[in-house]
Amino acid sequence: GDAELGDFPHYMLKEIYEQPEALENAMRGRLDVGDATAHFGGLNLSAQQLRQIDRVIFTACGTSYHAGMVGEYLFEELARVPAEVEYASEFRYRNPPIDRNTLIFAITQSGETADTLAALRESKRMGHTTLAICNVVGSSIAREADGGVYLHAGPEVGVASTKAFTTQCAVLAMLALYLGRSRHLSAAQGEKIIADLQALPDVLRETLRCHDRVKAIAAKYADARNVLYLGRQYLYPGALEGALKLKEISYIHAEGYPAAEMKHGPIALVDEQTPSVFLVPRGAVFDKVMSNMQEIKARGGPVIAVASHGDREVAAVADDVIPVPDVPEYLQPIVTAIPLQLLAYEIALLCGCDVDKPRNLAKSVTVE
Ligand code: G6P
Numbered sequence: 001g002d003a004e005l006g007d008f009p010h011y012m013l014k015e016i017y018e019q020p021e022a023l024e025n026a027m028r029g030r031l032d033v034g035d036a037t038a039h040f041g042g043l044n045l046s047a048q049q050l051r052q053i054d055r056v057i058f059t060a061c062g063t064s065y066h067a068g069m070v071g072e073y074l075f076e077e078l079a080r081v082p083a084e085v086e087y088a089s090e091f092r093y094r095n096p097p098i099d100r101n102t103l104i105f106a107i108t109q110s111g112e113t114a115d116t117l118a119a120l121r122e123s124k125r126m127g128h129t130t131l132a133i134c135n136v137v138g139s140s141i142a143r144e145a146d147g148g149v150y151l152h153a154g155p156e157v158g159v160a161s162t163k164a165f166t167t168q169c170a171v172l173a174m175l176a177l178y179l180g181r182s183r184h185l186s187a188a189q190g191e192k193i194i195a196d197l198q199a200l201p202d203v204l205r206e207t208l209r210c211h212d213r214v215k216a217i218a219a220k221y222a223d224a225r226n227v228l229y230l231g232r233q234y235l236y237p238g239a240l241e242g243a244l245k246l247k248e249i250s251y252i253h254a255e256g257y258p259a260a261e262m263k264h265g266p267i268a269l270v271d272e273q274t275p276s277v278f279l280v281p282r283g284a285v286f287d288k289v290m291s292n293m294q295e296i297k298a299r300g301g302p303v304i305a306v307a308s309h310g311d312r313e314v315a316a317v318a319d320d321v322i323p324v325p326d327v328p329e330y331l332q333p334i335v336t337a338i339p340l341q342l343l344a345y346e347i348a349l350l351c352g353c354d355v356d357k358p359r360n361l362a363k364s365v366t367v368e
Contacts, residue, residue: 012158036190044147111139218346231279
């Protein structure tokens with residue numbers, strides 16, 4: 001009931017603010033500093049199975065699909081295991097070639113999404129090992145998978161997923177660490193990843209301090225009809241997720257794109273009334289994203305940049321800047337999710353929308 005809301009006006013805002021703690025819970029007892037790896041109680045994989053995995057497929061819907069995209073980058077970079085992600089609704093009706101050493105993950109907050117459940121059942125029918133990355137304990141997908149990892153994010157009530165996304169990304173990073181350490185990753189590399197992960201809850205506490213700034217920026221852009229979200233590499237799925245949040249709760253049309261791809265179409269949308277949200281914290285592709293940002297500015301489009309604290313180069317180009325703490329690139333989707341969630345929330349409030357129960361959407365889609 002409403003009592004659980006405490007001082008928060010909406011579940012979505014409460015759940016945004018719960019993320020530091022949700023991450024702590026998702027990581028508790030799973031990081032093994034001694035062996036520089038991660039452990040999970042319920043994977044049910046033998047040491048031999050673990051070593052034989054030579055490909056991973058993530059299947060999911062909605063926000064969980066975006067986490068799967070982050071997982072694709074994580075598994076390939078940290079574990080060097082080829083990974084791909086597919087919408088469960090597509091996967092279930094395909095007959096893709098999959099060999100015995102491919103591991104199939106269903107990523108789902110609720111554990112009840114009909115398409116994801118069907119994809120899992122289809123995978124099992126074909127004899128593949130299936131694992132769930134799931135929040136709701138005892139849900140259908142958690143029960144039917146061969147094993148899996150719970151998010152321990154606590155109940156998520158707001159229809160727009162927030163803490164499930166960031167904990168999914170953290171669990172995927174821990175899984176990539178675990179797989180990586182069973183192959184090429186050195187102990188020193190493992191230790192570094194563990195330290196990065198352990199720092200994350202406090203990093204998110206600091207990130208949440210951007211709220212006032214985000215609120216002021218929301219007031220400037222709440223009457224936009226279209227918004228572009230742009231990022232590259234790990235922040236391409238971050239851009240998709242930011243756009244999805246805005247669409248879901250404010251009903252403003254938004255599109256997420258890999259920043260360099262916009263010149264092949266979406267840049268035609270850019271005008272003075274069409275803001276672009278750039279995900280541009282410092283990292284390997286920083287200069288590339290900056291030049292994409294300049295292309296938008298040159299066409300008169302307003303730019304909101306999510307950037308590293310104190311980044312003057314970004315501030316000189318962007319109209320508005322939301323500062324975030326620096327973290328390694330593979331954790332940037334988690335950190336940058338926070339301002340994007342807050343931006344969608346504040347804009348939706350200004351548009352008079354019911355943020356916790358947006359029209360036409362359900363928390364869990366249990367029909368096809
Ligand atoms: C619905 C929700 C989304 C969610 C998606 C997948 O569309 O509104 O927020 O991301 O289902 O849900 P799942 O529980 O499988 O993660």
